[in-house]
Amino acid sequence: MRLPSEIVVDRFLPTARAMLATELADRGLTQQEIADHLGVTQAAVSKYVGGEVTTEKRFSEEPRMQSAVDRIATGFTEESMDAYEALGELLAVIRAFEDRGPICEIHEEEVPALAGLGCDLCVRGYDESVADERAVLSAVRKATRLLADASVMVGYVPNVGTNVGMALPEPDDELDVAAVPGRVHAMRGRIDVPANPEFGGSEHVARTILAANSVDASVRAALNLSTDEAVLDAARDRGIDPLAFDAGYDDRPERLESAFRERGAVPPVIYHEGAFGIEPITYVFGTDAVAATRLAIELVANAEDGS
Incomplete structure (x- = not known):
């Protein structure tokens, strides 16, 4: 201190x-x-x-x-x-x-x-409202440490990088979502976390979280992985029905929100198969960053065990 x-x-x-x-x-x-x-x-x-x-x-x-x-x-x-x-x-x-x-x-x-x-x-000065910000940043830091320590995740980090994000309660926009600036990348057989999380540190993961949170306020975190059929199967084995969505970026938040409402819930796993210039990506949701990261690690580990 x-x-x-x-x-x-x-x-x-x-x-x-x-x-x-x-x-x-x-x-x-x-x-x-x-x-x-x-x-x-x-x-x-x-x-x-x-x-x-x-x-x-x-x-x-x-x-x-x-x-x-x-x-x-x-x-x-x-x-x-x-x-x-x-x-x-x-x-x-x-x-x-x-x-x-x-x-x-x-x-x-x-x-x-x-x-x-x-x-x-x-x-x-000390402000109770800052407690939420500190809790979110702490959760994202812990989640990135879990991710970096899980060697099994190296092969599932997309070429564009992955990110772990978490929103404040009742978020308004991307500035209310904390994530790692510059994303997390796989380098030389390990996962590299380049910086501490910051609010406004993500775009795509943040918008995906905001779309989910608008339908289910308990869903406040997510991370992205490369889409892999074995991981999707591991989710199905756990009783999760992954939701497929179109890879295009145009109006993606609105399209996701509509898909969630049509499903009647936000599924823990959603994915797309990619498109021209867009890498296939899977998102794993959670109530907080640690929960989302732990679920992602478990799904990948189960996929590896079944391969």
């Missing part, structure tokens, strides 16, 4: 001081004058100017930081800005950096549970 204020103290403040010390020295101020402005010792200024203090490039190379340092340095040099106004300049930069900026980026690196939340915790 690490607070964003710790990042401000440990990384932002040393970087800001080093940048200001260097800029003020370049403008002809003595080290003691710089120390008086920054509220540090002359020895500390010597280290800042001498490059002996570790700085964070994500702060020092940011235009907003550079502009603030230039304004403060000008104000100090021309005696048109006092410490109160300088603090205001730096606090404005900190607030901007905490709102999906470099402080947010570093915070997510050091607190992985925040990944994909866009620093909502820092910006909005």
Whole structure:
């Protein structure tokens, strides 16, 4: 656990001081004058100017930081800005950096549970509504780990890649569905998950989930596999009647929703046989990402056992 204020103290403040010390020295101020402005010792200024203090490039190379340092340095040099106004300049930069900026980026690196939340915790404070987002992201992360650990799945990842998606309760659009940006691919005999899940990270899987969810609100997740007759047979052996649908992308969500309503339910498995330029794909649904992934793994394992 690490607070964003710790990042401000440990990384932002040393970087800001080093940048200001260097800029003020370049403008002809003595080290003691710089120390008086920054509220540090002359020895500390010597280290800042001498490059002996570790700085964070994500702060020092940011235009907003550079502009603030230039304004403060000008104000100090021309005696048109006092410490109160300088603090205001730096606090404005900190607030901007905490709102999906470099402080947010570093915070997510050091607190992985925040990944994909866009620093909502820092910006909005703790909010019960964020709990659903965290639960969905956690479920998708767990599902992708299950997928990556299941070697039996390697041969069933489509050439275009697979994805595991899960929607928030009562989703409105693709931005309410979390999935892996860039999809999951089979590489050198294993499944590679390139990134943590994010909301809006999928298009086709997300639209398929939304179509299913519009008919059955309990269905909130899915993943896609290569269509394979043995897998479809394994589903039938479990009492699942896979639903075939047309491979075309035009109006697919509407066509799927209509097919689900005609069936009277959302079947756990749907598939198409492909078309020109479209790879044959099967979708496996679940109440959450983990349930959908576990069902897919079981179906593939059963198909492999029966082959």
